[in-house]
Amino acid sequence: MEKLQRLSSEDRDNLPAYLDGELNEEATRRIESILVQSSVARNDLELLSKTYDLLDELPRPDAPKDFIEKTLATVKMERVKVSLSDQVWFQTSQKILVLLGWTVALVIASVAGFAVTNRMVERPDDVLAEELPLMRNLDRYEEVQSIDFLDQLTRSEELLNQMRKATSHE
Amino acid sequence: MLRVKDGDDSAFAQIVERFQNRLIGIFTSMFADSALAEDLAQEVFLRIYRAKQGYEPTAKLSTWIFQIANNLASNSRRSKGRKKEVQFQVGGSGSQAVQVGESNVAEKSAMMPTRQLDKTEMQERVQSALTVLNERQRMAVLLHRFEGMSYADIGETMELSTQAVKSLLSRARENLREVLETYVT
Numbered sequence: 001m002e003k004l005q006r007l008s009s010e011d012r013d014n015l016p017a018y019l020d021g022e023l024n025e026e027a028t029r030r031i032e033s034i035l036v037q038s039s040v041a042r043n044d045l046e047l048l049s050k051t052y053d054l055l056d057e058l059p060r061p062d063a064p065k066d067f068i069e070k071t072l073a074t075v076k077m078e079r080v081k082v083s084l085s086d087q088v089w090f091q092t093s094q095k096i097l098v099l100l101g102w103t104v105a106l107v108i109a110s111v112a113g114f115a116v117t118n119r120m121v122e123r124p125d126d127v128l129a130e131e132l133p134l135m136r137n138l139d140r141y142e143e144v145q146s147i148d149f150l151d152q153l154t155r156s157e158e159l160l161n162q163m164r165k166a167t168s169h170e
Numbered sequence: 171m172l173r174v175k176d177g178d179d180s181a182f183a184q185i186v187e188r189f190q191n192r193l194i195g196i197f198t199s200m201f202a203d204s205a206l207a208e209d210l211a212q213e214v215f216l217r218i219y220r221a222k223q224g225y226e227p228t229a230k231l232s233t234w235i236f237q238i239a240n241n242l243a244s245n246s247r248r249s250k251g252r253k254k255e256v257q258f259q260v261g262g263s264g265s266q267a268v269q270v271g272e273s274n275v276a277e278k279s280a281m282m283p284t285r286q287l288d289k290t291e292m293q294e295r296v297q298s299a300l301t302v303l304n305e306r307q308r309m310a311v312l313l314h315r316f317e318g319m320s321y322a323d324i325g326e327t328m329e330l331s332t333q334a335v336k337s338l339l340s341r342a343r344e345n346l347r348e349v350l351e352t353y354v355t
Contacts (some may be wrong), residue, residue, distance in 0.1 A: 012344070013336075013337065013340045016339055016340045017339070020314070020321070048344075048347050051347045051353075052315070054296050054299075054350050055311070055315050055316075056315075058297060058300075059198065061194060061198055061204055067194075067212075068190065071216075072179070072183055074212060075182070075216060078219065
């Protein structure tokens with residue numbers, strides 16, 4: 001590397017982290033190798049370090065002597081007017097209410113779920129109950145054998161009377 | 171903090187004592203306003219107190235506290251609609267507020283590049299140089315420089331990845347170098 005060669009953008013970005021010891025081993029070695037070869041890099045590093053050190057010139061004011069006292073007094077006042085939502089009993093009640101709410105919601109959901117499935121899903125017993133009239137008269141229906149014959153019978157009044165007479169004689 | 175959670179007020183006083191200067195220092199450098207810095211620091215302690223019941227020791231206490239400070243600083247800036255140019259009160263109470271902005275810093279830098287500055291002037295220059303940084307860069311720089319936080323801890327405090335912190339600090343320090351290099355020999 002030439003003595004006056006400019007640093008790449010990435011190398012330049014890494015200089016502060018190098019100064020802070022925050023680079024990984026590989027990146028540290030790379031920066032050190034650049035520094036050995038480039039006086040521009042060494043100059044940049046020195047400027048970065050020195051300008052950063054100037055921050056130590058900033059005033060570091062101490063807190064006023066009564067700061068702790070005032071802060072504690074403010075905290076005490078805060079405690080007195082502590083809001084409802086910050087009180088332990090309120091928070092506990094709130095938690096219990098939330099829990100209760102969820103329990104009620106769960107029960108309602110279970111009942112509704114049961115009711116819906118009960119109506120929607122057909123059970124074998126329901127089918128049997130529905131078909132009961134048919135089952136009761138199954139023997140008769142089998143004796144009749146023909147639907148056409150039944151139709152003729154209902155249309156012919158005379159034939160129907162004859163059959164009634166015949167069955168009443170028996 | 172666990173003692174504070176159990177209602178030990180003396181433990182809370184110890185936390186205030188331990189962090190008061192650190193928070194006021196950070197906020198003063200952030201906003202260049204010592205009165206605002208004190209108010210914000212007090213608000214941080216109030217928030218800590220309010221949040222004591224929910225505190226879980228999953229992170230370092232300092233990280234948690236500066237996380238609150240960072241959120242508060244962001245909210246404060248947003249709510250007050252602060253502009254990039256801020257009122258500066260350098261040198262504590264009673265000093266004159268000076269309008270200092272990005273272009274002003276550059277102008278001053280160009281006008282007196284080599285003159286030896288006294289401590290107060292240098293403080294002014296450095297404080298002004300911070301205005302070149304955006305809010306996140308400034309907070310990252312202050313946490314790194316004054317709190318000695320690692321990139322990982324800054325990331326946790328500011329809810330950023332370590333890589334993002336690295337980029338943030340790199341840009342910030344490059345910006346500081348551009349503004350302040352005239353003052354280093």
